[in-house]
Amino acid sequence: MSLENIAPSSPVIHIRGLKKSFGNNAVLRNFDMDLNPGENVVVLGKSGSGKSVLIKCIIGLMQPDEGDLLVFGDNVPTLSHDDLDKMRVKVGFLFQSNALYDSMTVRENLEFPLRRHWIRTGKENVNDLVMEALTNVGLADTVDMMPGELSGGMRKRIALARTLILKPKIILYDEPTTGLDPITAKEISNLMLDIQKKYNTSSIIISHDMNCVRITANRIVMLIDGYCYANGTYDELKRSDDKRIRQFFD
Amino acid sequence: MKSGFLYNLLTETADIYRFALRFFKEGFRPRYEFGELIRQCYYIGNKTLGLVGITGFIMGLVITIQSHPSMEAFGAESWLPSVVSVSLVREIVPVITALICAGKIGSGIGAELGSMKVTEQIDAMEVSGTNPFKYLVVTRVFATMLMIPLLVILSDTIGLYGAYLGVNMKQVVSFHLFTNQVFEKLTYADVMPSIIKSFFFGFAIGIIGCFKGYNTTNGTQGVGRAANSAVVAATFVVFLIDLMAAQIADILHIT
Secondary structure (H helix, E strand, O other): OOOHHHOOOOOOOOEEEEEEEEEEEEEEEEEEEEEEOOEEEEEEEEEEEOOOHHHHHHHHOOOOOOOEEEEEOHHHHHOOHHHHHHHHHHHHEEOOOOOOOOOOOHHHHHHHHHHHHHHHOOOHHHHHHHHHHHHOOOHHHOOOOOOHOOHHHHHHHHHHHHHHHOOOOEEEEEEEOHHHHHHHHHHHHHHHHHHHHHOEEEEEEEEEOOHHHHOOOOOEEEOOOOEEEEOOOOOHHHOOOOOHHHHHHH | OOOHHHHHHHHHHHHHHHHHHHHHHHHOOOOOOOHHHHHHHHHHHHHHHHHHHHHHHHHHHHHHHHHHHHHHHOOOOOHHHHHHHHHHHHHHHHHHHHHHHHHHHHHHHHHHHHHHOOOOHHHHHHHHHHHHHHHHHHHHHHHHHHHHHHHHHHHHHHHHHHHHHHHOOOOOOHHHHHHHHHHOOHHHHHHHHHHHHHHHHHHHHHHHHHHHHHOOOOOHHHHHHHHHHHHHHHHHHEEEEEEHHHHHHOOOOOO
């Protein structure tokens, strides 16, 4: 089922009964969640609870042991390598460590995802796409700089620009504000909101930063003991009497 | 005893074997990364050119100076150019060049891919639709396979010039006579096995460096370990290939 065939209200990501273990350590046990079009969902949980494993399964970097994981109707674990590549054009991934290529300039970093899609984008449009993505994150003047010359916040923005360059429909954020000062973290959180509005993207955000969660989340999914422990808006969960939920908000 | 030295050695050998099989499976299938291959060839060749050249020159000079007294004692001074050239071309230059490359290129590849692995750059490449194995591993292994034989040929030439200077330190021999004496004894049977084994040296250095880097774990500590173990393993394998090449040449009477 392609993106065009999906009804507007159908979830763009549909997960049921997802299981993933590393040896005897069961990280995900029957995890369920949906991501609806245009929605920002924050997955909240303790360190080591399997949040990053979840989004790596969604993008196909890890193979789940069991369960359905549908992205735009395609079951990711069963996709061929070519189909996985086609799916990844529609799904952007922002790495916790930014994962910018050290040996390349900012321009080359942004051009890299386009290499496999020259036909779709047209080689002559590459410069325009690079500049558009950089302008959207407010760093058009860094185009010829090396990643090592940039601050942590700037690197995060460049990584976000690289994620945006293929204009994905879904963005997976892996702890986008970790390691940033509170002011820069707030700027990044606001930028994520701007991107949601401008590109009409749906996002799954992995975060421990409750300010980022408050700013960006339309809905929160709490991943505790490997399954979806609670699901609701920031205000709903904040009002909860459950001790395990409250410890994130207190 | 699953943590024993022998167990670790055998499992790592099996892992490198599987990694090499993947290289052959993916290396000859499109899409080909020619741009990155050329970049790696330039980088690998350029990075070691000076060191390999100087080492070749010194080896040629030193071997000639040290062989001179023995040859003189047997009254065979006139054989010095041919004896030195055969030992340089057949054995000394290919092995020394490979060892330098194992140290410089092997550790460089191990550290580069290792740091890319721990900073999720390899995952980022995969997510952006580029096969990281093709882009990073296949290009580097082909580059070492192509460049090390070229470096050996260059080092042979410079080493022979060093030998010419070494001969002239004790007696006067014209360049023309020296060249005649060298090529009187030096045949294709000396040159070709040396070039062929250099391809295998290049393959071993490339594949081991890439394997160690590509499978790095444990953060920055793991990067250092990957670089270090790439050099140790590649050096050992270079000697192993050299031993096998000598045996094969002997069996095939290429001596």
